[in-house]
Amino acid sequence: MSAQRDFEEIARATRGDSAAQNALVRRHMPRLHAVATRMLGDSAAAEDVVQETFVKAWQAMPGWTPDARFSTWLHRVALNLCYDYLRRRRDVTGVELPEQTDPDLRPDDRLDQAERVSRIEAAIASLPERQRAALVLCRLEGHTNIEAADIMEISVEALESLLARARRTLRAMLSEGTEAAHG
């Protein structure tokens, strides 16, 4: 969708046009929710983040100008709310949860689907926040490298570095898990 069309829909939503509001929510909410869920590993917390993101959006809409993409702005807000949530959780628990993958892993070929998914999710959740954000935005949510860098407010080179490190860490974790299971 063009920035101009986004802008027109935002203008109508600001005036209380429920059809425009509904269209904006239906279009942007699923991806925001997916990013937040994968960042936090907690669906309820992700829903809180998405709700708060839209509260901020409704507040910001009257002054909206078509300079930036609405989607990028929403993702940036949601991502920052995720970072805040993770920081608060760390302050309370003293650790970033979930911290480790399950050490008692069976070989890949014997894992059923649910276990396999759970293991990958745990591995992603244990990545450093910014590596996780880069992986989620680019690899799992299909944003281009330019969009993801824009959302994270970093250069494309920095994004590529985070992505490469995230993949390297995941590979190491998955391979350690498999070796531990075989050993």
Added chain:
Amino acid sequence: MADRDPVEDRVISLVETYGAEAELWPEAERSNVHLALLEAPTPAIEDVLAAARHLDDVLDQLPYPEPAPDLPVRILSNAPRRSLWDSFVGAGLPWPALVPAGGALASLGFGLLIGLSSPEAGTLPTETDEDSILYAALGYSALPDAFGELSND
């Protein structure tokens, strides 16, 4: 140590960063030179491709997170409300349908304005000679006096 081919290096870097499938790479990087090395990889590229494919397979197994069905409703409950004017104008009626209603309202307003601004507005009509003769013939001549008597009491 022999110099590495910069194109080969870049392909290795792309595979390690974005994955084994070229469709995951930035569009600008999907050049024929790069794609040719994916089709016929060197041993160094083959190594990173195998590791990247394994990770991609694992990542592709992740289910898409589904939000609670009522999340859109919760989000929309905080959305801005329509003003009274916007509700009237945007009530779903086509604009031409609002013209007669507007005309009727304007006529009513104009009538009230004229009525209230007239010097005779709010006063009783003055009795003429013809009215007096008629009232006398009908036996109502004492009526004004009766009012006078009432007001003097």
